[in-house]
Amino acid sequence: MAAKVDLIVLTYGQEDYTIRCFDTILEYSSDYRLVWVDNGSSNQSRKKVMSSFLKHKNRLPIWSNENLGFVQGVNLGVEMLLKSQKTEAKYIGVLNNDIELTPSWLDKMIKAIETNKSIGAIGPVSSANSSIQGWEELFSRIEIPFTTSLHELETNERALVLDKEFGNRFAEAPMGITCPMVAFFCTIFQKEIFEKVGLLDISYGVGYGDDDDFCRRIYDKGYRVAVALGSYVFHNHRTTFSANYESGVVRSIRRKNKAYYDRKFARAKIIERRAFD
Numbered sequence: 001m002a003a004k005v006d007l008i009v010l011t012y013g014q015e016d017y018t019i020r021c022f023d024t025i026l027e028y029s030s031d032y033r034l035v036w037v038d039n040g041s042s043n044q045s046r047k048k049v050m051s052s053f054l055k056h057k058n059r060l061p062i063w064s065n066e067n068l069g070f071v072q073g074v075n076l077g078v079e080m081l082l083k084s085q086k087t088e089a090k091y092i093g094v095l096n097n098d099i100e101l102t103p104s105w106l107d108k109m110i111k112a113i114e115t116n117k118s119i120g121a122i123g124p125v126s127s128a129n130s131s132i133q134g135w136e137e138l139f140s141r142i143e144i145p146f147t148t149s150l151h152e153l154e155t156n157e158r159a160l161v162l163d164k165e166f167g168n169r170f171a172e173a174p175m176g177i178t179c180p181m182v183a184f185f186c187t188i189f190q191k192e193i194f195e196k197v198g199l200l201d202i203s204y205g206v207g208y209g210d211d212d213d214f215c216r217r218i219y220d221k222g223y224r225v226a227v228a229l230g231s232y233v234f235h236n237h238r239t240t241f242s243a244n245y246e247s248g249v250v251r252s253i254r255r256k257n258k259a260y261y262d263r264k265f266a267r268a269k270i271i272e273r274r275a276f277d
Contacts, residue, residue, distance in 0.1 A: 002088035003033040003058050005106065005188065008077040009095045012039040012067055015048045017098045017236065022052040024101040032106065033058040033089065037077040040067040060085070069206035074184070075199040082194060089191060096185040098236040102159035108231040109188045120193045120223030121215065123182030124231035125162060132179055133227055135162060142177065159232035178226050181215035186233045196221050201264075208250075209257035216265065 007025065011018050025034060034056040038046060046063070053059060062080050064073065074094055081087040091110065105124060113119045126133045132141070135150065135158075150158045197217045204210035215225045 004031040004089060005091040005093055005110070006033050006035050006060075006081050006087055006089040007093040007095055008035045008037055008074065008081075009097055010037045010039060010070060010073045010077070011041060011049070011097045013041050013045050014097060015045050018049050019052045021095065021097045021099055021101070022049070022056070024099075025095075026055055028101045028103050029106045032093075033060060035060045035062060035077055035081065037073050038063045039069070039073045040064050071200045071202055071204050071207060071210045075202070078194050078199060082191075087191070091188050092191050092194065093186070093188045094184050095187075096235070099186050100155055100234040100236075102156050102232050102234070104163075105159075105231045105233055106188070108163075109228040112226060112228040112230075113188065113190065116224075116226075118222075118224050119190075119226045120197075120218045120221070121182060121187050121189045122226045122228050123185075123187045124228055124233040126185070126233055126235045131183055133182060135232075138227065155232075155234045158234075162232050163230050177229060178224050180225070181212050182225055182227060184211040184214075185235050187211075190223075193218060193221075193223065203260055203264075204257050206253065208254050209261050213261055213264070 007029070009018070009021060009025075022034065022036075025032070034053070036049075036053055036059065038061070053061070060080075062077055064076060068076060077094075078092060081089075081092060091113070093106075109122050109124060112122055123133055125135050125138055127135070131137065150161060153161065197214065197220075200210045201213050204213065218225055
C-alpha cells in the first residue's frame with residue numbers, strides 16, 4: 001500500500017545526526033516512506049546508519065557516488081520519486097538530517113494543507129533562531145504574548161507547550177500561517193507542486209537561496225507557503241555546511257547566490273508577499 005508521504009532525507013556524513021533524525025521519524029510519524037538520499041558518504045558512514053534505516057518498514061535508498069550538494073541531491077530524490085518510482089504519495093517532504101522530530105509533527109502539517117488546498121509548501125515552527133520559523137521570531141511577528149519560557153525545556157516538552165499555547169489562541173489550530181518562504185530543513189509539499197513548478201534551481205550550487213527561489217516560484221503558480229503553528233521540529237542548523245566549509249567560503253556562497261537571485265527576479269512580476277496575513 002502506498003504511503004501518504006514520501007520523506008526525503010538528504011545526508012552526507014554526520015551519522016549521529018542522521019540516526020537521531022531517522023529514529024525520531026520512526027517514533028513520531030505515520031503513513032510515510034523514508035527516502036534516504038545519501039550524497040556520496042563513505043561505506044563506513046552508510047553502514048553506521050543502516051541499522052536505523054532498516055527499522056523503517058517502508059523505505060527507499062537512493063545513493064549517489066559523489067556529493068552533489070543539497071540542491072541536486074534533493075532533485076535526485078524528487079526525480080526518482082516522480083519518474084522511475086511513479087510515487088502514489090500525495091505529499092513529498094524534504095528534510096535535513098540534523099533535525100529532531102516531535103509528536104504529531106507530520107500530522108499537523110498535513111492537516112494544515114488539507115484544510116487549505118492553496119498551501120503548496122509548509123514548514124514547522126522551529127528552535128529559537130533568527131529565521132521566520134524560529135518560535136521567538138514567529139511570536140514577535142504575529143504579536144503573541146507568550147507566557148511560558150521555552151529556553152530550558154527539552155525538545156518534546158517545548159513541542160507540547162507550543163501546541164497548547166497555539167491551541168488556546170487559534171480555534172482553527174493547527175492552521176498554516178502564510179509567510180514569504182520556509183526554509184527547506186523540514187518542508188512538506190503537495191506532490192503536484194514539483195509537477196507544476198519543476199525542480200530546485202541548480203544554479204544555487206551546494207545551497208543557500210534555493211528555498212527562497214522555489215517558494216517564490218510556488219507563489220508564481222498561484223499557491224501559498226505557510227508555517228504550521230501546531231508542528232514543532234528541533235533544528236541543529238547548518239551542521240553539514242559547518243563541517244565542510246569554512247565561514248569565509250559560506251559567506252562567499254551566500255553573496256554569490258543572493259546576487260544570482262536578484263538578477264533572476266529583477267524583471268519578474270512583483271508578487272505581494274506579506275510576512276503574514
